[in-house]
Amino acid sequence: MKAYITRRLLSIIPTLLIVGSIVFFVMRMASGDPATAMLGASATAESIARLREQLGLDRPLAVQYVDFLLNALRGDFGRSYATGRPVAEQIFAAFPDTLELVFWGMLVGTLIGVPTGIIAAVRPNSIFDYASRVVALLGLSMPPFYLGILLLLLFAVNLGWFPVISTPQPGFFGRLHAVFLPALSLGLVQASFIMRSVRSSLLEVLQEDYIRTAHAKGVPPARVHYWHALRNALIPVITVFGLYLGTLLAGTVLTETVFNRPGMGRLLVGAIQQRDYPVIQGGLMIYAALIVVVNTAVDILYGLVDPTIRYD
Amino acid sequence: MLTSKLRAVRGAAALLAAALLLAGLSVIGDNVAMAQTRHVLRVGSGVADVGTLDPHFATNFGEYPIVKAIFNGLVDLPAGTVDIERIEPDLAESWTISEDGRTLTFYLRRGVQWHHGYGEFTAEDVVFSFERVADPAVGSPWRSEVANIKEVRAVDRYTVEIELYEPDPFALLRLVGYHSGFIVSKKAVTELGDEHRFHPIGTGPFAFAEYNPRRSVVLTAHDAYYKGAPKLAGIEFRFMPDTATRELALRTREVDTADGDSEQIWVDRMRSQGVIVELVGPGNGYFIQYNLIKPPFDNLKVRQALSYAVNRDEIVQYLGTSIARALRSPVPAGYFGHTTEGIETYEYNPQRARELLAEAGYPNGFEFEVYISEATSYLPFAQLLQEQWRRIGVTMRLNVIDHASYHARIREDVNGVIFYNATRLPIADVYLSQFYHSDAIVGKPTAITNFSHLGDVVDNIDALIEQARSELNPDRQKELYAEAQRRIMAAAAAMPYAQRYSAVARQPYVDLGYDLVAPNQFDNLFEHYIYNEKTSINR
Numbered sequence: 001m002k003a004y005i006t007r008r009l010l011s012i013i014p015t016l017l018i019v020g021s022i023v024f025f026v027m028r029m030a031s032g033d034p035a036t037a038m039l040g041a042s043a044t045a046e047s048i049a050r051l052r053e054q055l056g057l058d059r060p061l062a063v064q065y066v067d068f069l070l071n072a073l074r075g076d077f078g079r080s081y082a083t084g085r086p087v088a089e090q091i092f093a094a095f096p097d098t099l100e101l102v103f104w105g106m107l108v109g110t111l112i113g114v115p116t117g118i119i120a121a122v123r124p125n126s127i128f129d130y131a132s133r134v135v136a137l138l139g140l141s142m143p144p145f146y147l148g149i150l151l152l153l154l155f156a157v158n159l160g161w162f163p164v165i166s167t168p169q170p171g172f173f174g175r176l177h178a179v180f181l182p183a184l185s186l187g188l189v190q191a192s193f194i195m196r197s198v199r200s201s202l203l204e205v206l207q208e209d210y211i212r213t214a215h216a217k218g219v220p221p222a223r224v225h226y227w228h229a230l231r232n233a234l235i236p237v238i239t240v241f242g243l244y245l246g247t248l249l250a251g252t253v254l255t256e257t258v259f260n261r262p263g264m265g266r267l268l269v270g271a272i273q274q275r276d277y278p279v280i281q282g283g284l285m286i287y288a289a290l291i292v293v294v295n296t297a298v299d300i301l302y303g304l305v306d307p308t309i310r311y312d
Numbered sequence: 313m314l315t316s317k318l319r320a321v322r323g324a325a326a327l328l329a330a331a332l333l334l335a336g337l338s339v340i341g342d343n344v345a346m347a348q349t350r351h352v353l354r355v356g357s358g359v360a361d362v363g364t365l366d367p368h369f370a371t372n373f374g375e376y377p378i379v380k381a382i383f384n385g386l387v388d389l390p391a392g393t394v395d396i397e398r399i400e401p402d403l404a405e406s407w408t409i410s411e412d413g414r415t416l417t418f419y420l421r422r423g424v425q426w427h428h429g430y431g432e433f434t435a436e437d438v439v440f441s442f443e444r445v446a447d448p449a450v451g452s453p454w455r456s457e458v459a460n461i462k463e464v465r466a467v468d469r470y471t472v473e474i475e476l477y478e479p480d481p482f483a484l485l486r487l488v489g490y491h492s493g494f495i496v497s498k499k500a501v502t503e504l505g506d507e508h509r510f511h512p513i514g515t516g517p518f519a520f521a522e523y524n525p526r527r528s529v530v531l532t533a534h535d536a537y538y539k540g541a542p543k544l545a546g547i548e549f550r551f552m553p554d555t556a557t558r559e560l561a562l563r564t565r566e567v568d569t570a571d572g573d574s575e576q577i578w579v580d581r582m583r584s585q586g587v588i589v590e591l592v593g594p595g596n597g598y599f600i601q602y603n604l605i606k607p608p609f610d611n612l613k614v615r616q617a618l619s620y621a622v623n624r625d626e627i628v629q630y631l632g633t634s635i636a637r638a639l640r641s642p643v644p645a646g647y648f649g650h651t652t653e654g655i656e657t658y659e660y661n662p663q664r665a666r667e668l669l670a671e672a673g674y675p676n677g678f679e680f681e682v683y684i685s686e687a688t689s690y691l692p693f694a695q696l697l698q699e700q701w702r703r704i705g706v707t708m709r710l711n712v713i714d715h716a717s718y719h720a721r722i723r724e725d726v727n728g729v730i731f732y733n734a735t736r737l738p739i740a741d742v743y744l745s746q747f748y749h750s751d752a753i754v755g756k757p758t759a760i761t762n763f764s765h766l767g768d769v770v771d772n773i774d775a776l777i778e779q780a781r782s783e784l785n786p787d788r789q790k791e792l793y794a795e796a797q798r799r800i801m802a803a804a805a806a807m808p809y810a811q812r813y814s815a816v817a818r819q820p821y822v823d824l825g826y827d828l829v830a831p832n833q834f835d836n837l838f839e840h841y842i843y844n845e846k847t848s849i850n851r
Contacts, residue, residue: 032716036723038363040371041734042746043453045723045759050451082363083525084506093525149556157560164561165550167527257554260561262526266553270360270526275716 001303008296012289019288020072023281024065033057034081034275055081068281077282082274087282090267095286097168098252098263101186104179105248105255106241108187109194114237116191117198121233122225124203132195139192144251148185148258155181166259182259186251190244197240202233235306242298249287350533350545351849353822355841356561356570360553361526365512367494368445368452374571377840378529378549382427382514383496385489386418386438386472391826391842394594394738394835396648399484403433403495403515404472413479413784416487420470425536426497427519433495435466440498442474454492456760460781478782481789482648482739490737490837517542517845526551543825543848562587568822568849569841572815576632582817590828591813593835594646597639598627598693598733599808601747601764606728608678610769615804617668618729619658621704624809627696631812639808642748642800646835649740649780649793656801665704677705682727684710685718690731693810697731722763723754730763733812735839740793744777748800766805773799814839821851 035051036043052058056067071078077087116136120129139147156164166178205211206229214224253265264283271279302309359374367379388402389395401407404418424433442464445452460483462475476483487493500513510523517539518531529549533542550567552558555578558570563585572578572589582589602609602618609615624638640657643650669677684694691712698708708729713721722730736742745760746752750767751774752760767774773796780792800806813833818824818841825846828834836842 030714030717031720031724032714033720036719037716038371039453041719041761042371042456042736043760044456044757045754046448046757047451047453047455049757050448054451082361084509085525090525145554149560152557152560157564160564164557164564164566165552167550258557260550260552260554260557262524262551266360266526273360273714273716274363 001300005296005300008299009293012292015292016285016288017069017072020068020281020285021065023284024068024277027275027277027280028061030275032275034277037274038082072281072285077285078278080271080276080279082271082276082279087278090279091264091282091286094262094264094267097261098249098256098265100168100175100179101182101252101255101261101263102245102248104183105186105190105251108183109190112187112191113194114198117195118202118225118230120195120199121202121206129199133199136192136195139189140196142189143254144185144189145254145258147188148182148255151181151185152258164260166261168261178261182255182261185259186248186255189251190248193244193247194237194240197237198233201236202229205229205233208232231305235302238298238301238305242295245291245294249290350543351851352546352548353544353569353843353847353849354567355547355549355843356552356558356567357549358553358555358558358571359551361551362523362529364509365520365523365529366509367496367512367514368441368450368454368492369509371453373839374549374551376838377842378531379494379512379514380489380516380838381518381531381547381843382512382516382520383489383494384515385493385495386420386487387484387493388489389837391844392824392828392834392836394646394837396482396485396739399488402489403438407484409483413481413483414476416474416476416483417467418472418474420472421538422470424515424538426500426515427513427534430497430500430513433497433515434469435472436469437495437498438472439464439466440501441495442492444496444501445492452492457486457492460486479784480782481784481786482741485737485739488837518544518547518843521546537845539845542845544843547843562817562819565819569816569818571840572817574631574635574812574815576635579632579635579815586820587817588820589815589817589832591635591815591833592839593813593833594644594735594738595636595811595813596689596733596735596839597644597743597808598810598812599639599642599806600697601730601732601762601806602804603725603728603730603763604765604769604803604805606725608672608674608680609728611672612804613668613672614674616658617665617672617704618701618706619804619807620661620665620668621701621706622658622697622807622809623660623700625660626700627693627810630692630696631810635815636810636812639811641797642806642808643740643743643793643797644738644808644811647736647738647740647743649790651790651794651797653794655794655798658801658804658807662704669704669706674705677707679707679709680728681709681711682729682731683713683718683721684731685715686712687715687718689733690715690718693733694731723759725754725763727763732761732763734761735837737837738835740796741777741781744773744793744796745781748773748796748805749777750774764805766800766803770803770805771799816841821849823848823850 035048039048079086080090116132120132123129152164155162162181166182168175168178211229214228253269256263256265268283357374362375363372364370367383370379384403386404387399390398390400403421405421407416407418409416442458444450445454446458460476460478460480462477465473467473497513501508504511512520517534517537519534521530521532523529532546535541555573561567562570579589602615604610628636628638640652641650641655684691694710701708747761748766751758752762753765753768754763776792776796780789783789825844
């Protein structure tokens with residue numbers, strides 16, 4: 001087990017270098033130039049060329065790439081072209097806000113998605129089942145920014161319970177107050193995914209022979225559903241959590257924009273528009289690391305939920 | 313019995329009167345307290361972040377109103393106007409211009425203090441500032457704006473002489489607090505180095521306090537400001553790139569003013585909710601340039617045909633009639649030197665367009681492809697023209713790319729038709745020099761934004777632009793500018809079609825501290841509200 005975890009965590013390094021390299025080349029293949037973006041339309045070609053020189057963009061691509069790799073191996077992502085500040089500093093300032101949003105979004109998604117999925121599966125074809133499936137379909141089809149604006153209109157503008165600008169405030173409750181609406185907006189969409197996974201997985205397990213046996217030998221239905229069935233139904237759901245982290249992180253981009261939260265999503269969108277290569281590379285590598293870590297955690301959780309899985 | 317009742321009533325009345333008096337007094341007290349309270353103004357800025365607060369590098373449109381509140385120039389335009397006839401003293405109290413128009417002498421205001429204890433503003437700072445912008449090693453994007461300055465000399469601590477290569481009737485306008493005209497502190501820039509980018513030291517009504525990446529910039533009142541202590545305690549510029557969020561935050565009063573959306577529907581909706589929406593001029597000019605070296609656009613008749621097929625009224629209708637007006641000249645209306653007199657404006661005439669196409673050898677039209685930015689200030693216009701040209705048989709395929717890529721691609725000379733929109737210093741010279749002078753042709757080291765190749769290929773208008781630039785007689789100068797505009801349109805190098813205002817919004821309790829030129833509309837160079845020492849919140 002320990003060897004497995006170590007192996008998985010060590011695999012982060014090549015993964016990151018591959019992700020970094022892909023981002024490095026894709027960004028440079030996309031036209032658009034950081035110097036032009038920074039200096040604006042009135043700048044002459046000469047000033048743009050001078051800035052490219054200062055940023056080291058006039059060097060051969062291979063030299064820039066080797067430079068990037070060596071620095072990345074040392075954990076140095078360089079300095080942002082746009083602000084001149086170290087990329088690591090910018091990422092570490094933005095990352096906690098995004099992580100906070102992702103955590104609460106996932107929690108909201110789980111708290112709504114898992115129970116709804118269970119009830120829908122236990123009472124298939126009931127009114128509750130149909131209603132929850134329709135709502136889930138709505139949640140899946142609705143872009144998070146649209147849901148965000150609807151939530152803002154209701155809770156911030158009409159009821160005045162929450163601020164429109166969800167900038168984190170000091171203190172636990174201050175942060176919670178600010179993150180509530182963004183997390184709800186992100187979590188509701190997530191809940192739709194989770195509800196559907198739980199429902200279909202549980203429905204499948206409930207058809208298994210051992211469930212019929214449990215019912216036949218007189219085990220109370222609640223114990224059959226929540227002890228025997230749910231435990232087995234959750235295994236595929238846990239995989240889904242790992243997979244959905246990517247969509248969740250992508251969802252933060254729009255959620256952060258609509259709720260005006262300063263996080264990684266906004267940092268990356270701004271960097272892409274500005275062609276701020278070091279920030280894009282650093283940010284996406286951090287995302288890749290997060291996804292690898294979470295998926296490793298998911299694999300470990302497997303073993304805890306399902307004793308038949310062994311790591312060698 | 314009756315007496316005691318009366319007494320009770322009297323007692324109650326006295327109590328009530330006392331309570332009312334107290335309440336009244338407390339209301340008055342509150343009012344006094346309110347009058348004395350200095351509020352922090354919260355601004356919903358339409359950008360996601362700023363890249364610098366150094367005025368000699370600020371190019372992002374969200375950076376302008378911030379640097380304008382922090383810095384001053386030697387001279388300024390009256391707040392709320394771009395009336396170039398009424399340039400006011402700012403850091404310079406007065407000035408003289410030599411007879412040959414080549415030397416400007418500025419007498420500086422004494423006792424002006426830099427923010428955060430950086431001492432007194434002097435002639436040294438002025439010399440340093442202009443030399444800094446002009447220094448190629450510094451790399452300011454505004455360097456071309458000081459190209460006509462030969463030397464800046466400090467005559468004494470409070471006198472500065474600026475010597476020009478050529479006389480320039482707009483020399484003063486080019487020195488207003490805008491782009492290259494902002495004066496920075498020699499001591500602060502030297503001591504802070506790179507830090508100055510996010511720790512600017514100015515002389516303006518508000519001093520820099522903090523920068524929170526992607527969140528806000530906070531300024532505090534500079535009480536030693538030479539025009540008097542600001543009425544506001546400070547300004548917080550909050551970065552809110554999403555229009556819907558800015559709108560909602562303005563409605564819940566989480567921000568007091570905000571950058572708007574230049575769309576008629578937005579303006580009408582906000583006004584119906586009691587928010588004041590103003591339109592800022594002279595406005596963004598929208599035009600296309602034809603690439604004169606790319607077939608079939610190298611054929612004058614093809615260009616003329618396409619221009620005749622553009623229906624300006626339709627475009628203005630799309631934008632909204634209070635937001636936009638038709639543009640008929642290469643220089644936008646409201647800019648010094650703009651004219652439509654004697655100019656071929658290519659009024660909508662699809663019949664003539666079809667005839668010209670046939671004469672050019674394309675009786676059935678033709679197809680071509682252009683790259684176009686996905687930005688809302690580009691793509692919809694390309695789609696409108698796509699539809700208008702389809703009606704005369706010309707098919708324009710749109711290859712939609714992101715905004716940064718678009719700007720890179722058009723500088724690589726790939727498009728036959730280039731869509732562009734721009735706001736510049738409102739004198740014909742800037743537009744003409746940047747878009748139509750041959751030095752500005754893309755691909756050259758001196759390139760700016762001449763995508764048509766006009767100047768190298770067809771009818772050289774360089775001499776006209778240069779002559780006009782140093783012509784001191786305003787009437788003669790206007791004639792030269794008019795001739796330049798006539799030639800650009802005669803060569804069909806460009807097709808200007810619309811001019812669009814920027815919408816800005818505020819709650820009625822925000823008093824800007826200056827008068828607007830017209831109801832619901834005013835002019836400034838920044839396309840945002842400008843906040844000064846007189847700006848206040850009256851709640």
